[in-house]
Amino acid sequence: MSSLIKKEIREHVFSRKGVWIFFAIAILFSGLTYSFVSVKELSLLAQVEVNMTFMKALIGISILVSIILGSTMVSGEREQGTLESLLLTPLSKVEIILSKVIGILVFWLIISAISLPYFYALTYGTNMLPTILAYLYLIGLPLVISFSLLSLAFSTWISSSKNATLLSIILFLVTAIPMFLSTTMKKSGFAHVIDLSSPVSASMLTLKDWLVNKLSFLTIFLDSLPVLGFLVISIICLFYASKKMDFLGGE
Amino acid sequence: MLKKAGIVLAILLGFVITGQSAMAMAQPNVEVKVISPQQVKDYPGKETTVKAQITNHTSQSIKDMVVYITMADMGKKWTVNLEDYSADQPQQVKELKPGETKEISLPIRFVYTSNYYLYVTATSAHSFDVYSSNGIPIEIMGNTKINPTIIQVVSIGTPLLILILVGMNFRKTKKRRIA
Amino acid sequence: MIKATNLTKQYDNGFVAVDSLNLQVNKGDIYGFLGPNGAGKTTTIRMLNGLIEPSNGSVTIEGKVVKSENGSVSKLIGVLPESHGYYNWMTGREYLHLFAELYGVEKTRRKSRVEEVLDWVGMAGKADILIGQYSRGMRQRIGIAKTIVHEPSIIFLDEPTLGLDPQGQKDIQSIITRLNQEQNVTVFITSHLLKEISEICNRVAIVKQGKLLEEGYLEELIDGYRLILKNENPTLEDIFFSLTTDEVGGNI
Numbered sequence: 150m151s152s153l154i155k156k157e158i159r160e161h162v163f164s165r166k167g168v169w170i171f172f173a174i175a176i177l178f179s180g181l182t183y184s185f186v187s188v189k190e191l192s193l194l195a196q197v198e199v200n201m202t203f204m205k206a207l208i209g210i211s212i213l214v215s216i217i218l219g220s221t222m223v224s225g226e227r228e229q230g231t232l233e234s235l236l237l238t239p240l241s242k243v244e245i246i247l248s249k250v251i252g253i254l255v256f257w258l259i260i261s262a263i264s265l266p267y268f269y270a271l272t273y274g275t276n277m278l279p280t281i282l283a284y285l286y287l288i289g290l291p292l293v294i295s296f297s298l299l300s301l302a303f304s305t306w307i308s309s310s311k312n313a314t315l316l317s318i319i320l321f322l323v324t325a326i327p328m329f330l331s332t333t334m335k336k337s338g339f340a341h342v343i344d345l346s347s348p349v350s351a352s353m354l355t356l357k358d359w360l361v362n363k364l365s366f367l368t369i370f371l372d373s374l375p376v377l378g379f380l381v382i383s384i385i386c387l388f389y390a391s392k393k394m395d396f397l398g399g400e
Numbered sequence: 401m402l403k404k405a406g407i408v409l410a411i412l413l414g415f416v417i418t419g420q421s422a423m424a425m426a427q428p429n430v431e432v433k434v435i436s437p438q439q440v441k442d443y444p445g446k447e448t449t450v451k452a453q454i455t456n457h458t459s460q461s462i463k464d465m466v467v468y469i470t471m472a473d474m475g476k477k478w479t480v481n482l483e484d485y486s487a488d489q490p491q492q493v494k495e496l497k498p499g500e501t502k503e504i505s506l507p508i509r510f511v512y513t514s515n516y517y518l519y520v521t522a523t524s525a526h527s528f529d530v531y532s533s534n535g536i537p538i539e540i541m542g543n544t545k546i547n548p549t550i551i552q553v554v555s556i557g558t559p560l561l562i563l564i565l566v567g568m569n570f571r572k573t574k575k576r577r578i579a
Numbered sequence: 580m581i582k583a584t585n586l587t588k589q590y591d592n593g594f595v596a597v598d599s600l601n602l603q604v605n606k607g608d609i610y611g612f613l614g615p616n617g618a619g620k621t622t623t624i625r626m627l628n629g630l631i632e633p634s635n636g637s638v639t640i641e642g643k644v645v646k647s648e649n650g651s652v653s654k655l656i657g658v659l660p661e662s663h664g665y666y667n668w669m670t671g672r673e674y675l676h677l678f679a680e681l682y683g684v685e686k687t688r689r690k691s692r693v694e695e696v697l698d699w700v701g702m703a704g705k706a707d708i709l710i711g712q713y714s715r716g717m718r719q720r721i722g723i724a725k726t727i728v729h730e731p732s733i734i735f736l737d738e739p740t741l742g743l744d745p746q747g748q749k750d751i752q753s754i755i756t757r758l759n760q761e762q763n764v765t766v767f768i769t770s771h772l773l774k775e776i777s778e779i780c781n782r783v784a785i786v787k788q789g790k791l792l793e794e795g796y797l798e799e800l801i802d803g804y805r806l807i808l809k810n811e812n813p814t815l816e817d818i819f820f821s822l823t824t825d826e827v828g829g830n831i
Contacts, residue, residue, distance in 0.1 A: 152680035156666070164668060168569050172562045179555035186548045193512045195444025196544045230664025234725070236630060238681040239653040263558060270554040274545025336489065361445050395631070 150244045153235075157252030161218055162259060174210060174260055178267050181206055185271065197361055200271050200281055204289070204356060205328075207264050211293045212321055212349075214260065215253050219300035220313035222249045223394065227308055236394065246301060246391040253297040261285060277360070284359055288373055291380045292352050296321060298383035302390035324349045351375035430462065430496070431455045432522050432533040435503070439536055440510070440518075443543040447509045452520040452533060454493065455501040464525040465493040467504045470532070475514040484511050493522075513542040580606055581627060581733060581767065585636035588622050588789075596622040598789040599636070604782070606732075609759050609766040611780035611797075613773065613815075615823050619789040620769045621661060624735050627767070628658050640733060654682060657726035661737040661769075667711030671702055671721045674710060675728050682729030696724040700754055716747035723754055733765040734758070740772060748772070752779055777815040785822050792822045 161167055185191050185199050194202070223246070226232035235245055264285075272278040300317035307313045327335050327344040335344045344350045355372040358364040435451040450469060456462055468490035471480045482488040487508040496502060506520065517535035581604040588597040597619040604610045614620050625631040627638050629645045629652060638645040645652050666674060675693045684692055697703040700720040710718065719739060726734050736755065740748040756779055758764045770776050776783060777797060784794040793800065797815065804813045808821055 152677055156677055160666070160668065163569065165566075165569055168562065168566045172559060172566055175559040175562050179559055182551055183555045186546060186551050190512075192544075193444075193514070193542070194544075195511070195513075196546060197445045198511060199544070199546065226664075230660070230662045231666060233630065233660045234658070234663065234678070235681075237628060237653060237656075237658050238678070239651075239683060240681060263562070266554045266558050270550045271546060273547050273550055362447065 150240060150248055153240065153245065153248040154251050157222075157248050158255050161222075161252050162256050167256070170214060171259060171263060174214070175263050177206075177210065178203075178264060182267050182270060196272070196275055197277065200268070200277055201356055201360060203264075203267065203271055204281065204284065205353065207260075207285075208289050208292060208352065209325070211257055211260050211289070212296045213318075215257055215293050215297040216300040216317040216321060217314055218256060219249070219253055219297040220304045220317045221310040222252070222301060223304040224308055224310040224313050225304075228310060232394075242391045242394045243388070245394070246305070246387060249301060250294070250298065250387075253301075254294065257290070257293050257297075261289075280360060284356060288352050288355050288376055292348055292376050295348065295376070295380045295383040298380075298387040302383070302386045305387075305390040305394050321349075323347075328353065346375060348376045348379035428531060429456070429458045429529065430522060430531040431457060432467070432520050432531050434518075434520055434533045434536050437536065439538070441539045441541070442510065444511055444513055444540055445509070446540070447507065450506045450508060450518065450520065452504045452506065453501055454496065454504060454522050454531075456496040456498055459498050461498060462496045462524050462527070463494065465496060465522055466490040466525075467493060467506070467520060467522045469506050469508055469518060470521050471508075471516050471518045471538070472535075473514050473516055475516075480512075480516070482508075485509055510538065510540045513540050515539050580604065580639075580641060581765070582639045583623075583627060583636065584638075586623065586626055586633050586638060587635035588619070588626060588631065589634045596789050597626065597633075600786070600789070600791050602784055602791065602794060604733075604765060604767055606765055607759070607763055608782050609755065609768065609780045611776035611783040612767060612769045612786070613776060613783060613819060614769075614786040617788075618786045618823075620786065621737060622789075623786070624658070624660075624737050624767070624769065628656055628735055629653070654729060655732055657729065657731035657734040659722050659726045659734070659736045659739055661741065663722050665710045665713075665718055665721070667709065669710055670707050671710055671713070671717075671724075672697070672706040674721060675706075675724055678725045679728045684729050692728060692730070696728050699727070699758075700724045701750070716743050716750065719743060719747070719751060720754070723751070727758065727762075727764065731764070733767065736766065736768045738769055738771065740770060740775060748775060755779055773814075773816045773819055783815065785819055787823045793818070 181203060185194070191199070223232065226235060236242070268278060268281050272281060296317070299320060300313065303313040303316045304310065307316065323343065324347040326340060327347055327350045330340050334340050351372060351374070355369055355376070358372050359369050431454070433453045433455075435453050437448060437450070440446065440448060452467065454465070454467060469482060469487045471482065471485070471487075472478075473480050485508050487506065491504045491506060493502055493504070504520070508518075516538040518538050519533045519535040521530060521532045523530045581602075583600055583602050586597055586600040587595070589595045600623060612620055612623065622631060626633045627640075627645065629647050632647055640652050641655055643652050643655070669677070672693060675696060676689065679689045679693055694703065697706050700723050702717065702720050702724060705713070705717060710721065713721065723736075723739065726736070739755070740751050743751065752775060755766055755768070759766050768776070768780065780797060782794075782796050783800065785792045800818060801813055801815075804818045804821070805811060808817055810817060
């Protein structure tokens with residue numbers, strides 16, 4: 150299995166496509182960070198607000214990149230005709246999927262590593278950095294991985310990479326709807342239901358309660374429950390999807 | 401004679417009206433008062449709940465009232481977008497009976513550094529009258545310790561470092577292409 | 580040895596792709612599996628190597644029952660699927676190392692085995708070029724190398740010469756024959772090229788609409804069809820068309 154993990158990392162992380170994505174992300178981070186000291190309106194923000202804004206951007210970008218990566222992984226192998234050879238090896242389907250999950254994980258860990266100097270600069274002079282990192286790896290990581298697992302499941306169920314990517318992005322946008330709505334709109338109707346159940350909303354609430362309101366561990370844990378629930382659902386979906394990684398007759 | 405009497409009557413009436421107006425200023429039909437806080441002097445991110453008291457001094461019930469926060473940025477000389485401060489949701493009072501007083505809680509989170517006046521406003525769907533409390537001073541002080549030099553170094557250095565890695569990757573692939 | 584008993588594949592929509600197929604491939608055979616398009620050849624191969632679960636019947640390879648995700652059977656067989664894709668960003672050598680490792684070839688043996696198979700398929704000199712830059716023939720050679728890198732006793736080749744020029748076809752045929760003769764590898768091959776099959780196979784099976792129409796040693800088949808076709812020297816092509824052509828119009 151380690152050879153397949155190495156292949157996934159080489160194909161997606163250290164490939165030309167991978168390093169260009171890292172470069173693009175670094176440019177985005179730089180633009181955002183620089184605007185915190187150069188744009189007057191943003192420079193008036195509290196340091197904690199600055200870090201929250203950067204964290205939101207980091208998680209948003211991470212989810213988008215991970216779901217695009219995940220949704221093309223299995224269907225991509227199918228489309229380029231390499232999946233059959235992988236399935237014929239002694240590896241189980243779960244092991245094949247797990248290798249791909251590890252590939253995405255490594256990809257995300259590098260994105261998070263790129264964000265570290267920016268967080269260092271933005272938390273300079275405060276004691277926020279440990280909290281930021283704890284949030285990033287305890288809440289951000291499960292959230293990003295959950296979306297990746299679901300997009301991998303879509304990629305396994307749906308033969309077309311394009312459709313799997315589209316479905317994954319729709320899922321992300323639906324769960325992220327509350328971020329785009331006003332406080333009033335979130336108080337009622339469909340938006341209210343999504344706001345209550347969305348793991349993205351839950352992660353943002355956790356961030357606020359942890360970083361700004363400095364609430365108790367129990368409150369923070371309760372805030373983050375939808376994120377953990379989403380992770381469990383994603384793992385179950387992917388497990389069942391991996392069993393469906395099949396071929397039809399002369400397909 | 402009659403003309404003089406008319407002038408005197410008009411002056412007297414004028415006094416009566418002015419007196420009523422003065423009375424109205426002293427005790428409006430609906431009184432809005434901020435109970436707490438009396439002032440805020442803190443850093444951005446401070447969350448607080450503004451408690452206001454609303455009293456109906458008339459002899460009639462007032463129905464369907466909305467009570468909300470308004471804030472003027474005295475530093476920039478403009479009003480603020482309360483959505484940024486998570487304070488755009490008004491509280492509703494279904495009915496305020498004659499002589500009744502109700503307490504209203506309005507949450508707010510101060511985001512930007514500046515000096516503000518915060519006041520609470522109440523109005524009813526059945527009247528054009530608007531009642532506001534006195535303003536309370538809000539001073540949100542800047543506390544950012546972000547060092548622009550570090551930001552510049554990180555913003556330029558990180559992409560540059562990755563660009564070097566891209567270059568190394570390109571050279572490695574090129575070697576294999578011509579192998 | 581491959582043994583398929585009553586092998587059947589019926590899809591959810593009721594379509595029967597393979598219908599009660601019985602066949603046996605003996606050790607050392609080069610077994611040609613022929614049929615027109617849609618006859619169920621690829622479905623059969625996928626059931627034989629455990630990629631598709633049969634609706635009915637069973638398959639054993641070297642006495643072991645073939646099922647999905649059966650690692651012990653996977654190591655006994657090598658498969659070159661019909662529309663086989665490659666990791667174009669890898670070199671041929673890296674690709675073979677990957678599959679050698681995936682199939683569990685011992686680390687100490689891996690390097691020498693990869694060099695052996697590269698020699699076998701005549702790709703030793705081109706092994707450090709990216710697969711994306713290979714011609715179709717070179718890709719097919721690397722595909723065969725991948726199929727045998729873990730020293731399987733049986734290999735399945737689904738249309739291995741499809742899309743190759745005559746020289747490419749000859750080269751692949753020669754590799755298959757040498758594998759069979761020198762390494763004693765049993766070969767199960769499908770092809771549309773009947774001439775190719777008759778040149779390299781000792782046994783053939785002809786299927787149509789999922790049903791086995793004829794099966795046996797090539798010489799015996801030809802002998803048997805002399806009388807039926809009223810032809811002193813019937814070719815495999817003659818036998819194939821006599822069995823698979825419909826009365827009105829036919830296809831291959």
